[in-house]
Amino acid sequence: MEIIVVPSAGFCFGVKRAVNMALDAAKKSNLQEKLNTLGPIIHNPQVVKSLEEKGVYPIENIDNGCHNALLIRSHGVKAEIMEKIASNKRLKVIDATCPFVKKAQNYISKAALNGYFVIMVGDENHPEVQSVISFADKNKFLVINSIDDLKRVPISEKLALVSQTTQDVNFYKRIIEDVHKIAKSDVTVFDTICDATMIKQEESKILASNVDVMIVVGGYNSANTNKLKNICMEIQKKTYHIETEDEVNPEWFVNVNRVGITAGASTPDWIIERVLKRVQDMDTSG
Ligand code: SF4
Structure with a gap:
């Protein structure tokens, strides 16, 4: 056979980078047993368990049991949480947000500043989607995950399209085509599948x-x-x-x-x- x-x-580049950053930080004696990640560092229970044995523990939110060092995982975090983290001067922050996720956050920030309604193609419950879409204008975004969801697109607005980095390429292409067909104003497409x-x-x-x-x-x-x-x-x-x-x-x-x-x-x-x-x-x- x-x-x-x-x-x-x-492991992709972003995950490898985040896990290595966590391992490096855990090795430093002053962080031993005090490094938290906001949510599990990656969606793999076996890896999370093996990191716990090295002193890296996930927490669900920063108000709940965060020690003196916090690692932002490759998915990134919502803009408002990042602001809150940054305002806590006693907290050592290790930002392992994948550069490709950062790029998507930056695209959305710029699109929002230019008045675009942002449509993100992805799973609205996924932490990466929640982190990226939080950079849009609070009243001008929509997360879609099916062709049927296109009914909810405000077709008169200037539209900016962005996708979850792990989206199926062909599905995203299909959504782009369909949005171009129904849109009545400008459509900007960001290539964010890594x-x-x-x-x-x-x-x-x-x-x-x-x-x-x-x-x-x-x-x-x-x-x-x-x-x-x-x-x-x-x-x-x-x-x-x-x-x-x-x-x-x-x-x-x-x-x-x-x-x-x-x-x-x-x-x-x-x-x-x-x-x-x-x-x-x-x-x-x-
Ligand atoms: S965007 Fe996501 S899948 Fe791509 S390299 Fe970064 S963490 Fe990995």
């Missing part, structure tokens, strides 16, 4: 169409992993989403020649390697 792992599987996402989606699509079984590794609460699973599932019905190697099922590989493995941006290499090893161990093809 041939087992192929997509080259881009696992390369890491596009490359991973493309490589995963190609692999899914060339294997008999596809395995997607990543947290169940990870938006980009779920998106990857849906993309692969459309091509290969035998796509399985797992968090750890313990979920790999030998029944998936009966009469199978090729297995593909991909992983979300918040999945560390060590989990991918364990999954690969488990699949290799289940190979009975000789």
Whole structure:
């Protein structure tokens, strides 16, 4: 049985950077056991647990149990929270907001200043979307996640379109086309899907169409992993989403020649390697 792992599987640049910044800060003795992240640093429970063992603990809000150092995770935080954090002079802030998320925040700030109504394509409950859209004018934004949601677009306004960095490229293209068709004023489009996402989606699509079984590794609460699973599932019905190697099922590989493995941006290499090893161990093809 041939087992192929997509080259881009696992941590993206932004996540790698945030985790390394957390590890560096935790190593410094004066921060030991006192470094908090606002929300889990990434959507992967195994990584969060391993960071807790090194003294990095997530908290839900800054008013509740924050110690003397706070790391802003790659998703960023809402503008008003950032202001509150900045005003607390005793708090050491380590800003690990991904530069691509920062770019989207800056685009929206400028669009809002120029009077645009901002439409963000993404999941309104996702922390990245909440952080990015908070830079829009409070009365002039909309988060949409389906073609049906286009009914809510105020078509007479000047519109600025931005997407969640992990959005499906083709879905965003479709929304852009449809907005251009219905808009009665200026439409500005910001390209905010990050390369890491596009490359991973493309490589995963190609692999899914060339294997008999596809395995997607990543947290169940990870938006980009779920998106990857849906993309692969459309091509290969035998796509399985797992968090750890313990979920790999030998029944998936009966009469199978090729297995593909991909992983979300918040999945560390060590989990991918364990999954690969488990699949290799289940190979009975000789
Ligand atoms: S997926 Fe892209 S935007 Fe999001 S953290 Fe990773 S590199 Fe940054």
